[in-house]
Amino acid sequence: MTGVSAWSRNDPTRAGYRHGPCLVTALPIPERAALFLDFDGTLVDIADRPDGVSVAPGLPDLIRAASSAAGGALAVVSGRKIMEIDDFLALPVAAAGMHGLERRSAPGADIEFAPPPDAIDELRQRLSAWDGLTGGVTMEDKGAGLAIHYRADPARETEVKTAMAGFTADLPDLHLIHGKMVVEAKGTGFDKGAAVDAFLTHPPFVDRTPIFIGDDTTDEDGMRAAQSAGGFGVKVGDGPSCAFHRVPDVAAVHAYLDAFSKGARP
């Protein structure tokens, strides 16, 4: 590894672990790395509504440079649909969308879709008859998954979680993912860890040290997969995490991608 002055081990008992200015430069830059990047809260700041995020002007170039430094082994791994990521970045990066239900195995390749379980149709019907989709509680229909957002009305968290648990209790082909101010139902067997494992089986990702950077509970599977494969996870912001490393915010992720671009060997 290069550029390692100190390991920013994710130890909350260490003074200053959250805000130490050394964290970014202390993050290791492996010689042959594969980068897996969550989108919301990692590459862009979270907004009240999913369509409200703004992309920093330099971000696409930053991603292009980091991908090049990783020999093309960079993928965005998000709960969003890949087409949304494309709209934001204007860059057809390798990607896993909807927590792995969609996959683009290499930059510019076709998007492959896992078939949605029939139970999603049943849940859609139940949600369309639910009187809770009002005010700040909104449904996002992703086709193969259904997400209920309550960021615009956080006080209704318990109501949303209880309703979704009830609606899916007799639908064993679905499981719920609890993210930041969102509950999402999708088919079992797909998560960010499975997405990482799938990428690591083929070029340009194979035989590289995987790095997974994410901010949310759904990213923990991706971090765990990266760490099981000899790499490491990077948690963005506060909150419990299995990640070996932590950075404070989106700006620190951008700084790491910049350092990675200059320091990594493709």
Ligand SMILES: [Mg+2]
């Ligand atoms: Mg996120």
